[in-house]
Amino acid sequence: MKKNVNRFIEIERCDAPKLPLAQRKVEFKEIYTQLETTDLKQQAERCLECGNPYCQWKCPLHNYIPQWLKLAYEGRVIEAAELSHQTNSFPEICGRVCPQDRLCEGSCTLNDGFGAVSIGNVERYVNDEAFKQGWQPNYTSQYQLEQKVAVLGAGPAGLACADMLTRMGFKVTVFERQAMIGGLLTYGIPAFKLEKSILQHRFELFQQAGVEFRLNTEIGRDISLAQIETEFDAIFIGTGTYLPVREASLQISTNGVIESLEYLTAVNQDLLANQDIQYKSLVETKQVVVLGGGDTAMDCIRTSLRLGANAVTGVYRRTQSDMPGSAKEYLNACEEGAKFIFNAQPVAILAQDGQVTGVRFIQTKIEVDANKRKQLVNIVGSEFDVEADLVITAFGFQVEDLAWLESSSIERDKTNRRIKIMAKQLNQQTTNPKIFAGGDIVRGANLVVNAIADGMQGARDIQQFLLN
Numbered sequence: 001m002k003k004n005v006n007r008f009i010e011i012e013r014c015d016a017p018k019l020p021l022a023q024r025k026v027e028f029k030e031i032y033t034q035l036e037t038t039d040l041k042q043q044a045e046r047c048l049e050c051g052n053p054y055c056q057w058k059c060p061l062h063n064y065i066p067q068w069l070k071l072a073y074e075g076r077v078i079e080a081a082e083l084s085h086q087t088n089s090f091p092e093i094c095g096r097v098c099p100q101d102r103l104c105e106g107s108c109t110l111n112d113g114f115g116a117v118s119i120g121n122v123e124r125y126v127n128d129e130a131f132k133q134g135w136q137p138n139y140t141s142q143y144q145l146e147q148k149v150a151v152l153g154a155g156p157a158g159l160a161c162a163d164m165l166t167r168m169g170f171k172v173t174v175f176e177r178q179a180m181i182g183g184l185l186t187y188g189i190p191a192f193k194l195e196k197s198i199l200q201h202r203f204e205l206f207q208q209a210g211v212e213f214r215l216n217t218e219i220g221r222d223i224s225l226a227q228i229e230t231e232f233d234a235i236f237i238g239t240g241t242y243l244p245v246r247e248a249s250l251q252i253s254t255n256g257v258i259e260s261l262e263y264l265t266a267v268n269q270d271l272l273a274n275q276d277i278q279y280k281s282l283v284e285t286k287q288v289v290v291l292g293g294g295d296t297a298m299d300c301i302r303t304s305l306r307l308g309a310n311a312v313t314g315v316y317r318r319t320q321s322d323m324p325g326s327a328k329e330y331l332n333a334c335e336e337g338a339k340f341i342f343n344a345q346p347v348a349i350l351a352q353d354g355q356v357t358g359v360r361f362i363q364t365k366i367e368v369d370a371n372k373r374k375q376l377v378n379i380v381g382s383e384f385d386v387e388a389d390l391v392i393t394a395f396g397f398q399v400e401d402l403a404w405l406e407s408s409s410i411e412r413d414k415t416n417r418r419i420k421i422m423a424k425q426l427n428q429q430t431t432n433p434k435i436f437a438g439g440d441i442v443r444g445a446n447l448v449v450n451a452i453a454d455g456m457q458g459a460r461d462i463q464q465f466l467l468n
Contacts (some may be wrong), residue, residue: 008046011336013115014039016124025336026306028191028271030096035118035125039113043118044073050109058107058329059451061094063087065104065119066361081130084123085137087161090202092300093185095124098449099295099326111157122404131201139209147466150232152219154447155183157238159202160455161462162211168463172211173232177218180272181206183240185448187265190299192306193329194273210266220404231407234434234462236246237405237419238455239381241397241440251349252393256282260296260394267303277307284308287387289359291315291346292394295325298330301338312338313386317345317364318376341386345378346449350385358387398446408432418442426465428458436461 016032024031047069055065082092092374100120102201107114149165151158154176162172180186182199244259270277288304290297293316304312319342344361351357363382366374399417411420411431419437422429428436438454440446
């Protein structure tokens with residue numbers, strides 16, 4: 001099937017359709033529906049198949065994007081899914097939660113002037129469709145190896161490592177302190193971005209492949225790292241970051257001030273248990289203020305709208321263009337009724353009788369110092385107040401103080417407690433040769449796709465360590 005090389009001129013960029021606004025504002029279901037087959041082929045046909053594909057190099061996984069776009073255009077969905085799985089353990093997840101506007105699509109040659117190819121939508125379509133047709137990743141390795149590998153943490157880094165190790169023929173056991181796999185994919189990201197059936201399907205595939213899961217098992221409480229070192233030939237640590245970053249000047253102990261992950265986790269757990277959402281009574285008909293400008297802040301904003309808040313306002317200390325979150329998520333939040341205030345730094349929580357009544361802010365601006373570096377500064381005398389019944393802080397996450405790591409000879413950064421990796425011959429190896437690490441516990445709070453990349457690389461490093 002020959003492509004028309006000028007289709008990018010004739011056909012505009014097309015995103016996947018969204019559920020009707022009135023419906024999606026009250027439901028915890030994915031808001032994007034699948035592309036129509038005609039739209040899929042037209043979007044895939046728009047790809048220029050660049051000789052030096054910027055989309056592929058900008059992607060942390062270096063996915064073979066032009067190649068599986070071409071397969072999608074030709075209707076060869078199974079082959080497209082096979083190819084996407086060569087470089088990405090979970091393409092159906094990345095198609096949903098990756099900030100494509102900052103990565104592959106942001107680097108698409110057509111992005112300036114014509115609109116980038118809808119890479120994320122095609123990625124999601126081909127993998128969803130392949131699964132619907134009964135396709136499964138091949139976990140039957142030509143080698144059945146005796147070495148046993150422990151993976152600590154069932155978030156994206158740990159699961160990607162387990163995926164690759166299983167493909168290689170190793171015996172894999174995953175330790176996870178929660179009752180379900182996924183980490184923040186399950187407990188942090190709302191279902192309107194990633195429905196939990198996606199993770200359940202992966203869990204079933206892993207079990208069919210022979211991966212052992214020890215859920216509800218916390219390292220340092222239920223089993224020591226020393227015991228795991230004795231039982232296994234290699235270890236990968238991908239336990240993530242769950243400790244919230246706090247602003248020292250804000251009294252978060254005030255009633256009506258909660259942290260983002262506590263909020264999102266509680267809502268997700270109630271939804272998973274198919275029970276009433278406990279936070280609904282605190283949010284419904286209330287004025288909610290969310291502090292922060294990342295995707296987690298957007299998740300809190302959009303969750304609050306669905307729980308019936310009277311008004312939800314997001315406040316960020318810099319400009320809209322400086323927001324670290326996805327532009328797509330900001331647009332969705334605006335469509336769903338959120339308001340935003342930019343260039344405003346929170347300086348105090350306002351309260352009466354121990355209950356929050358609002359937040360005091362000071363306006364900010366960018367100034368260039370003597371060394372021509374841009375700095376964010378407060379504008380003296382510009383304070384203003386915003387009323388609030390509920391304040392949600394979303395300033396990011398950092399690594400917990402994991403006491404169980406102390407006995408492992410693993411070097412960590414003394415300031416932020418992140419695990420240091422050697423990054424010499426083996427990229428993800430720690431100062432303990434038997435132990436590897438990746439994802440947020442190494443990088444700090446970061447993108448899902450980077451965690452997947454670390455997990456896959458960790459598996460390749462473990463293979464080299466054990467077999468060479």
